[in-house]
Amino acid sequence: MIPQAKVEVRVERVGSGALDGLRRLGDFCLLCVRTWRSAFRRHFPVRECLVQIESVGVRSLVIVGITSLFTGLVLALQTVDSLTRFGAKPYTGSLVGLAIVLEMGPVLTALMVGGRVGAGITAEIGSMVVTEQVDAIRAMGADPIQKLVLPRMLAVTLSLPLLTILADIIGILGGLLIALQHGITRHFYFQTIFSSVTLDDFISGVAKTFVFGWLIAMVACSNALATRGGTVGVGHATKRTVVIASISVLISDFFLTKILLTIL
Amino acid sequence: MSDLANDVPAIEMHKVCKAFGRKTVLLNLDLAIRSGETYAILGGSGSGKSVCLKHMNGLLRPDSGHVRIDGVDITHLSESALIDVRKSCGMLFQSGALFDSLSVFENVAYPLREHLKLSKAELAERVKECLAAVGLSSSQSLMPSELSGGMRKRVGLARVIALQPKTILYDEPTTGLDPGNSRRIGKLIRSLQERLRVTSVVVTHDLELCFAIADRIGLLKDGAMVSSGSVGEMRDSTHPVVRAFLRGDQDASLDEIESS
Ligand SMILES: Nc1ncnc2c1ncn2[C@@H]1O[C@H](COP(=O)(O)OP(=O)(O)OP(=O)(O)O)[C@@H](O)[C@H]1O
Ligand SMILES: [Mg+2]
Numbered sequence: 001m002i003p004q005a006k007v008e009v010r011v012e013r014v015g016s017g018a019l020d021g022l023r024r025l026g027d028f029c030l031l032c033v034r035t036w037r038s039a040f041r042r043h044f045p046v047r048e049c050l051v052q053i054e055s056v057g058v059r060s061l062v063i064v065g066i067t068s069l070f071t072g073l074v075l076a077l078q079t080v081d082s083l084t085r086f087g088a089k090p091y092t093g094s095l096v097g098l099a100i101v102l103e104m105g106p107v108l109t110a111l112m113v114g115g116r117v118g119a120g121i122t123a124e125i126g127s128m129v130v131t132e133q134v135d136a137i138r139a140m141g142a143d144p145i146q147k148l149v150l151p152r153m154l155a156v157t158l159s160l161p162l163l164t165i166l167a168d169i170i171g172i173l174g175g176l177l178i179a180l181q182h183g184i185t186r187h188f189y190f191q192t193i194f195s196s197v198t199l200d201d202f203i204s205g206v207a208k209t210f211v212f213g214w215l216i217a218m219v220a221c222s223n224a225l226a227t228r229g230g231t232v233g234v235g236h237a238t239k240r241t242v243v244i245a246s247i248s249v250l251i252s253d254f255f256l257t258k259i260l261l262t263i264l
Numbered sequence: 265m266s267d268l269a270n271d272v273p274a275i276e277m278h279k280v281c282k283a284f285g286r287k288t289v290l291l292n293l294d295l296a297i298r299s300g301e302t303y304a305i306l307g308g309s310g311s312g313k314s315v316c317l318k319h320m321n322g323l324l325r326p327d328s329g330h331v332r333i334d335g336v337d338i339t340h341l342s343e344s345a346l347i348d349v350r351k352s353c354g355m356l357f358q359s360g361a362l363f364d365s366l367s368v369f370e371n372v373a374y375p376l377r378e379h380l381k382l383s384k385a386e387l388a389e390r391v392k393e394c395l396a397a398v399g400l401s402s403s404q405s406l407m408p409s410e411l412s413g414g415m416r417k418r419v420g421l422a423r424v425i426a427l428q429p430k431t432i433l434y435d436e437p438t439t440g441l442d443p444g445n446s447r448r449i450g451k452l453i454r455s456l457q458e459r460l461r462v463t464s465v466v467v468t469h470d471l472e473l474c475f476a477i478a479d480r481i482g483l484l485k486d487g488a489m490v491s492s493g494s495v496g497e498m499r500d501s502t503h504p505v506v507r508a509f510l511r512g513d514q515d516a517s518l519d520e521i522e523s524s
Contacts, residue, residue, distance in 0.1 A: 043378065127364075135323050136361035140375045140427075141350035143343065 028222045031145070035153055035218070038146035048151040056117050056152070057159030061166070067112050068167035071104050072096065072174025079175075080182045092184055093192030096175035101197050105168040106205045107253055110212035113160055114245040118220040121152050122241040125224035126234040134225070149225075153217040160213030161206045168205070204260040211252055216245045272335040274299040274431060274463040275320050280329035281487075282315060289315045291487030292329070297480075299334075302457050302464040304474045306509060307484035313467040314358055316484060317433050320465065321353045322346040333431075351379055354424035358435040358467075360416035362408040368395070368419050369404045375427045394422040399448055414441040421449065425456065431463040432456065438470045450476050471510065475499075483509060 079095045125148055128134050137144045172193065179189045220241045227237045273296040282290040289312040297303045307313045318324040319331050322338050330339045333349055341349070362371050372391045376382055382390065395401050398418040408416060417440060424432055437453065438446040454477045456462040468474055474481060475495055482492040483506055491503045498506060 131364075132357050132359055132361040133363055135318070136355075136357060136363070138323060138343070139321055139350055139355040139357075140378060140423075141347040142375075142378045143347075 024222070024226065027226060028218065031149065031222050031225065032218055034145050035149050035221075038143055038150050039154075041143070041146060043142075043146065045147055045151050048147065049154050052151045052155035053159055055120075056113070056155040057162060060113050060116060060159070060163055063112055063116060064109055064163045064167050065170055067108055068100075068105065068171040069174045071108055072100060072171035072176075073178055075099055075104065075171070076175035076178035080178060080184075084182075089182065090184070090188070091192065092179055092182070093175070093189040094196035096179075097172055097193035097197040098201065100171040100175070101168050101202050101205045103205070103253075105171055106164050106209045106212065107249065109164045109167045110160060110209060110216065110249045110253075111246055113156070113163060114212070114216040114249055115242050117156055118216045118241045118245040119238050121156075121217065121220035122224040122227075122238045123234055125149075125221060126227035126237045127231075129225060129227045130230050130234060144225075149217075149221040152221060153214065156217035157210055157213040160209045160216075164206055164209045168202070200264045204257075204264055207260065208253060208256045211256060212249050215248045215252060219245045219248060271298060273297055273332070274301075274334060275465065276330075276332040276335075277316075277319060277326075278330045278332070280316075280319060280326040280331065282312075282319070282324065282326050289487060290319075290326070293484075293488050295482065295489055295492075297463060297465060299463055300457070300461040301479040302453065302466060302477050304466045304468060304478035304481045305484055306468065306471075306474065306481060309469075311484050312487055313484055314435055317355070317435055317465060317467055320431075320433055321350050321355055323355075351427065352429050353431040353433065354427060354429035355433040356417070356420050356424045356435055356437055358439070360408075360413075360420035362411075362416055362419055362423075364408050366408075367404070368400070368406050368408070368411070371408065371419060372423045372426050375423060379427060390426060391422075394426045395419070397425065397452055398422045399445065414445060417441065418445065418449070421452070425452075428460065429462070432465070434464065434466045434468075436468055436470075437466065438468065438473050446470065446473060449473075453477050 076092060076096050079099075080089060080092050083089050083091055083095070125134070128148070134144045134148070137147055176186060176189050180186065223237045223241045223244070227233045229236075275295070275297040277293055277295040280290050280293040280295075281288070293316065295316075305313050305316065315324060319326060320333070322331070322341065322343075326339060330337055332338065333353070336349075338346060338349055362368075363374065366374065369388075369391055372394050373387055376387055376390060391404070392401065395404060398421050400415060400418055400422065403411065403415065403419070408419070411419065417437065421434075421437060432453075434453065437449050441449065450473045453464055453466065457464055457477075464477075466474070466478065478495055480492065480494050481498045482489045483498075484490070485505060491498070491501060491506045493501065499510065501507060501510075
């Protein structure tokens with residue numbers, strides 16, 4: 001028998017946890033609406049947007065390049081090996097191409113950028129919250145959502161698809177290196193890719209990343225603005241962003257794929 | 265006093281209550297600040313002075329009660345409706361709250377860029393004036409991380425006066441400053457009030473500053489104003505808490521009095 005008091009405490013904890021989650025979800029939705037609205041108000045932050053695109057997009061090039069190169073290499077290595085067992089080695093290009101364009105490119109890029117950029121956004125805005133800089137923006141009659149959230153949302157949403165296209169290309173080139181080693185000619189490799197990967201495949205892969213980017217930015221900003229409790233709070237918020245952003249990417253990927261498969 | 269008693273107060277707080285979680289910070293706080301006066305809020309550390317100040321421009325909203333600015337109830341105004349209130353009401357934060365990512369110049373220019381359409385030269389001119397007023401003309405291009413605590417506070421003040429607000433809320437303007445700069449800030453606050461009829465609310469521990477610049481003083485304790493009056497009245501006050509505070513044995517003795 002568990003004493004009743006203990007049960008009550010547990011129930012209360014579950015209840016308050018659930019309420020907390022709901023509140024966060026509510027805040028998240030509210031933030032999305034407000035961010036959307038702030039885009040149409042005076043003082044659109046053009047400069048800040050460019051700065052953010054630089055910091056989100058351009059500075060992610062290296063990490064995206066390395067990730068996709070090695071993904072392509074490993075993927076091709078495994079594929080060549082497995083397919084050889086079935087005597088289907090010539091299909092290496094098709095498989096590598098499809099895997100990268102449909103899933104590996106978009107999702108890995110989103111996860112890497114989500115970790116790097118999401119954590120960065122939460123740490124930066126979270127610190128601004130605890131040092132009253134966000135309050136200072138409000139006190140000056142400006143809108144922190146328009147000044148801070150909107151530029152980051154736009155920057156991540158627009159950069160991620162471009163980074164994904166880059167990742168697709170580098171990943172496929174990585175696969176080519178392995179294919180060449182295994183006696184598949186460059187010409188044949190690309191031919192198999194172009195004959196099996198359709199434009200729709202490519203578009204549906206890239207289209208998903210608009211949603212991923214938007215999700216990552218909004219999760220990061222929403223966590224950041226909810227930061228409480230000094231620098232420790234910033235740490236917690238940052239961790240939460242990395243976890244929630246990655247999970248949201250994976251979950252939304254499933255549903256987006258389902259939807260895209262039916263409509264394309 | 266030229267202000268008539270029936271004038272609408274510049275800032276009025278009526279039965280304001282505010283709690284964070286289970287911790288009650290303000291409890292039925294009543295306060296009226298006349299237009300053009302300098303009102304000093306005294307109180308022990310953690311007594312809720314900063315929280316009180318943040319209600320005056322809508323950064324915090326009361327759990328119950330009302331805050332009126334020039335007679336307009338701002339308690340339930342939306343953030344966008346508060347913009348006009350905030351444009352004419354500058355706030356100096358206790359920590360300075362400078363933007364870390366922007367240089368001193370850009371920090372001071374921030375509200376100007378936001379609300380005024382100035383040419384580059386005008387902007388630079390205005391920023392220079394404001395920095396000169398706080399004695400920091402030579403630090404324009406530094407980043408906030410390169411400044412001392414006192415310098416940050418002064419840059420914060422420069423940023424506040426940049427828009428020439430009608431009302432200024434100062435949260436401990438002289439804490440962490442050397443005596444010379446303290447006096448300079450005191451003079452600045454006074455001259456803003458005299459030249460531009462700025463309504464000032466000054467939260468401070470600095471009694472010297474308080475007596476030098478304030479028209480009226482309020483003492484905050486246990487979430488409400490325990491006493492409020494002109495500098496003279498407060499000096500002659502027989503209220504034990506006020507006397508203890510003005511004697512300079514602040515928090516410790518306040519608690520002693522309470523327990524005795
Ligand atoms: N955002 C907040 N969340 C939770 N509690 C808060 C918050 N802001 C203030 N408090 C609490 O309210 C109380 C009053 O805080 P406040 O900052 O107003 O004190 P203060 O009078 O300005 O003190 P000091 O002179 O040290 O600046 C403190 O006990 C603090 O714990
Ligand atoms: Mg304070």
